[in-house]
Amino acid sequence: MKRYILIITAILASCIGAWAQQTTKVMDKKNLVVKEWNVNAKGARIMDHMTVYSPEGKKIEETEYDYTGKQKWRKRFEWGENLQMTRELLYDERNKLVNYKKFEYNEFGKKKVQYTYDPKGKLISTKTYEYISQNA
Numbered sequence: 001m002k003r004y005i006l007i008i009t010a011i012l013a014s015c016i017g018a019w020a021q022q023t024t025k026v027m028d029k030k031n032l033v034v035k036e037w038n039v040n041a042k043g044a045r046i047m048d049h050m051t052v053y054s055p056e057g058k059k060i061e062e063t064e065y066d067y068t069g070k071q072k073w074r075k076r077f078e079w080g081e082n083l084q085m086t087r088e089l090l091y092d093e094r095n096k097l098v099n100y101k102k103f104e105y106n107e108f109g110k111k112k113v114q115y116t117y118d119p120k121g122k123l124i125s126t127k128t129y130e131y132i133s134q135n136a
Contacts, residue, residue, distance in 0.1 A: 029057040038067070058083070084109065099124060
């Protein structure tokens with residue numbers, strides 16, 4: 001009897017989980033522009049942050065603004081044919097390139113190595129990623 005109750009409970013849980021996944025709405029990021037605004041004490045809206053997505057739904061640009069609405073920094077993201085980010089370019093408040101990053105991925109599509117270069121292409125630093133499963 002307990003076995004039947006467990007089986008029925010498992011079936012109900014999987015049905016509820018499937019229903020929840022179907023009813024969860026996900027925003028389509030294709031060609032999306034997300035603007036974040038701050039409102040000061042006088043009621044003036046000031047741009048805080050903006051993110052732009054490509055027709056494929058990949059983030060292609062991100063800009064951060066200061067409290068006056070002037071650009072603090074901007075990042076551009078480039079994507080490869082395999083839909084993995086290949087480069088991330090960082091620009092300052094005058095749109096001058098500060099540095100850029102290139103990425104390598106492992107066989108599971110996760111970042112393996114990140115290389116950071118100065119504007120002239122000189123390697124500044126290397127970051128490696130390690131993935132450790134806790135299910136051992």
